[in-house]
Amino acid sequence: MKRRNDKNLVRRSRLKEFSKQRRFLFYSPLKFNTSYKSYNPSNKRYEFQAPCNFSFLNNAEETISFFNEMIQLINHNGKRQFEIFIDIKNVEKLTIDALMYLLSIINNMKNVFKRRISIRGNIPLDSNINRLFKESGFFNYVKSTNIIPIFKNSDTIQIISGKNTDTRIARQISDFVSDKLGMTRSQCSFIYVMMIELMSNTYKHAYANNAVNRISNKWYCFCKYNNIEQIVSFTFMDVGAGIPTTVRKKFAEKLDFLNLKAENRYVISALEGQFRTSTSLAYRGKGLPRIHETCQSRKIQNMRLITNKADVRDDGDVIKGRELSKPLCGTLYYCELRKENIG
Known part of the structure; x- marks a missing residue:
C-alpha cells in the first residue's frame, strides 16, 4: 500500500x-x-x-x-x-x-x-x-553596463524610496521647500503633515491585501524646483491597491457588479470629507480631506490624483474627475507649491 x-x-x-x-x-x-x-x-x-x-x-x-x-x-x-x-x-x-x-x-x-x-x-x-x-x-x-555620470542638481531631491512612514524624509522635503521658496519652517509644516499622510496611507492600505504577493510595499517620491517660475513640483507614487479599492463602500455601492458607478466618484467623495476609511476608525480617513483643505487655501495648486480608473484634479474651488479606460495599478499624487500662495 x-x-x-x-x-x-x-x-x-x-x-x-x-x-x-x-x-x-x-x-x-x-x-x-x-x-x-x-x-x-x-x-x-x-x-x-x-x-x-x-x-x-x-x-x-x-x-x-x-x-x-x-x-x-x-x-x-x-x-x-x-x-x-x-x-x-x-x-x-x-x-x-x-x-x-x-x-x-x-x-x-x-x-x-x-x-x-x-x-x-x-x-x-x-x-x-x-x-x-x-x-x-x-x-x-x-545597474548599468556603462559608466554613466549621475548629475546632482541642487534644485532637485532625487528619487527617494521607503517602506513605511519616515519622519526624516518628510522633514527633508519640508525643509527643501522652505529653503527654495524662502519660507519659514512653520509656514511649510503642512508639507510635513501631507508627506506623513501619504506614507501612512501607502503602508496601511495600499499593500494590505496584496493577493499576488509579488510586490513589496515601497513608495517613491521626487521634488524639483523651477527657478524661473519659483515653483516646487512634488510627485509621490506607489504600485499598491488604488484608493477606489481601499475606500469603504456603502452597501448599494458593493452591489454594483457592472461597475456603473465611476471610480473617480469614490476619490472625490473621500476628498470632500465623506467617511470612507476602510478601518471604520473615527481618527482615520483624515488625509485626503486635509489635502483638499490645503488646495482650498491655495497653498498647493494643480493637484492631480490618478489611481485605478480615477483621474481627479483639485483646483481648490471645484474637484473634477474623469474615468480612464484602463486602470493604473497604484496611486500617483502630483502637486505644485508657489511662494506667494504659501505666504
Missing part, C-alpha cells in the same frame, strides 16, 4: 506539472501586441516600445496601457524565466512620474521573481530627457 500510494503521488505530481506546462504552452504573446515590438523565443526576450509621450500627467491612457501589458506579462508567465527589454530611446516627452513607476516595477518585485525575470533597457537619445534621466536619481536604483 505504501509503494502504491507513493507511486500515485508521483503520478499526480507529474500530471499537475504537465497541466501547468500545457497552460503556458497555449499562452500567446499576441495578447500583448500593443506595446512590445517583438518576441524572440530563442532567448525568451520580450521587447516593449515606450510611447513617444511617456507621461501619466500628459498621456495617461497610452502610458497606463504600456505598463499594464508589462505587468500582465509578468503575472501570467508563472515559473518561466524570460527577459523584458524596454526601449525608450525614441521618447520625445518624459515626466518623472513614468520614470518612477518604471523604477517601482523593477525594484518592487520580490527576490524570487527577480531571479526569474530580468528587465533591461536603454536611455533616451534626446539630450534634455537624458539629463532628466540622470538628474532624477534613477541610476541609484539600477
Whole structure:
C-alpha cells in the first residue's frame, strides 16, 4: 500500500506539472501586441516600445496601457524565466512620474521573481530627457553596463524610496521647500503633515491585501524646483491597491457588479470629507480631506490624483474627475507649491 500510494503521488505530481506546462504552452504573446515590438523565443526576450509621450500627467491612457501589458506579462508567465527589454530611446516627452513607476516595477518585485525575470533597457537619445534621466536619481536604483555620470542638481531631491512612514524624509522635503521658496519652517509644516499622510496611507492600505504577493510595499517620491517660475513640483507614487479599492463602500455601492458607478466618484467623495476609511476608525480617513483643505487655501495648486480608473484634479474651488479606460495599478499624487500662495 505504501509503494502504491507513493507511486500515485508521483503520478499526480507529474500530471499537475504537465497541466501547468500545457497552460503556458497555449499562452500567446499576441495578447500583448500593443506595446512590445517583438518576441524572440530563442532567448525568451520580450521587447516593449515606450510611447513617444511617456507621461501619466500628459498621456495617461497610452502610458497606463504600456505598463499594464508589462505587468500582465509578468503575472501570467508563472515559473518561466524570460527577459523584458524596454526601449525608450525614441521618447520625445518624459515626466518623472513614468520614470518612477518604471523604477517601482523593477525594484518592487520580490527576490524570487527577480531571479526569474530580468528587465533591461536603454536611455533616451534626446539630450534634455537624458539629463532628466540622470538628474532624477534613477541610476541609484539600477545597474548599468556603462559608466554613466549621475548629475546632482541642487534644485532637485532625487528619487527617494521607503517602506513605511519616515519622519526624516518628510522633514527633508519640508525643509527643501522652505529653503527654495524662502519660507519659514512653520509656514511649510503642512508639507510635513501631507508627506506623513501619504506614507501612512501607502503602508496601511495600499499593500494590505496584496493577493499576488509579488510586490513589496515601497513608495517613491521626487521634488524639483523651477527657478524661473519659483515653483516646487512634488510627485509621490506607489504600485499598491488604488484608493477606489481601499475606500469603504456603502452597501448599494458593493452591489454594483457592472461597475456603473465611476471610480473617480469614490476619490472625490473621500476628498470632500465623506467617511470612507476602510478601518471604520473615527481618527482615520483624515488625509485626503486635509489635502483638499490645503488646495482650498491655495497653498498647493494643480493637484492631480490618478489611481485605478480615477483621474481627479483639485483646483481648490471645484474637484473634477474623469474615468480612464484602463486602470493604473497604484496611486500617483502630483502637486505644485508657489511662494506667494504659501505666504
